[in-house]
Structure formats: structure tokens, C-alpha cells
Amino acid sequence: PVIYVLNGPNLNLLGTREPEIYGSDTLDDIAGQLEDRAQELGAEVEVRQTNHEGHLIDWMHEAQAEGAKAILLNSAGFSHTSVALHDAIKAISVPVIEVHLSNPHAREDFRRKSYVGEAAKGTVAGFGALSYLLALDAALRL
Ligand code: DQA
Numbered sequence: 001p002v003i004y005v006l007n008g009p010n011l012n013l014l015g016t017r018e019p020e021i022y023g024s025d026t027l028d029d030i031a032g033q034l035e036d037r038a039q040e041l042g043a044e045v046e047v048r049q050t051n052h053e054g055h056l057i058d059w060m061h062e063a064q065a066e067g068a069k070a071i072l073l074n075s076a077g078f079s080h081t082s083v084a085l086h087d088a089i090k091a092i093s094v095p096v097i098e099v100h101l102s103n104p105h106a107r108e109d110f111r112r113k114s115y116v117g118e119a120a121k122g123t124v125a126g127f128g129a130l131s132y133l134l135a136l137d138a139a140l141r142l
Helices: 025-039 053-065 074-082 083-091 130-141
Strands: 002-007 046-048 070-073 096-098 121-127
Touching: 002 025, 002 053, 002 130, 025 046, 025 130, 046 070, 053 070, 053 083, 070 130, 096 130
Parallel strands: 002 046, 002 070, 070 096, 096 121
Antiparallel strands: none
């Protein structure tokens, strides 16, 4: 099974971006950990990052067309603003698991609302890079 792992804005800067909040792993490090874990579980991950909202939507449509088993989505700041991402999740039958490195509920008020979380199958947040690995395990048990 193929799992899409889609990452939104500013996550290309992981490693140097507010490491006290997001940790010191780069997105490449996280992708490597996901690939290793996927291999152990007999699965495959397709890890991508973009700073553009529409790319995330196109990739969700692609995941559906390609018959992906699940999508792990860290839509970063767009999580808190994007009706279009919410609608895209509703528009496909592939289950979407929302992922965050930090715990948005323990931060500023404006992070408490997630349009993505309101449409997602579930959310894993607050465990740093481990959030992605836990979400991968969950995706493969759906
Ligand atoms: C984030 C949390 C979001 O609130 C923030 O805008 C991000 C990263 C996380 O992974 O912790 O860019 O999605």
C-alpha cells in the first residue's frame, strides 16, 4: 500500500525553523524515518512538501486517482485557514490523517481551530517527528 505524506508551508525549513517548537530533524530526516518504518511494515510512502495551497489539493486528488491507502497531511498554517483543504478531504474517499509536530492546542488561540482536523479521520499532534510515525502506523491499520 502507498501512503501519501503531504507537507505544507514552511516545513521545508524544518531543522532550523523554531527548533525549540519543531525539533531539529529536517523534513528529509523525517522522510527517511518514514521510509524505514514503511519498509518494515511492507508499505511505501510518497513524501512531498509545498508552500502552495493548491498543490496540496492537486496531490490529494492524485492520491485518490492513484488508489493510495491513506494520506498523512501536515498542512501547517493552512490547517487553520483553509476551507478548500477541508473540502478536498471531504471530496475524496482516501482517509486523511492530520499530523502536527507541535500540539496546536497548547499554543496560540489562532491554532486551536483546524479546518483540516474537522474533516480528517483523526489527528496526531504534539510528538515531533514521532507524530508522523504514529500516524503511519494508524494509516496501515485502517
Ligand atoms: C504545525 C503547526 C501549525 O500550527 C503551524 O502553522 C505549522 C506547523 C506543526 O507541525 O506543528 O507550520 O503544523
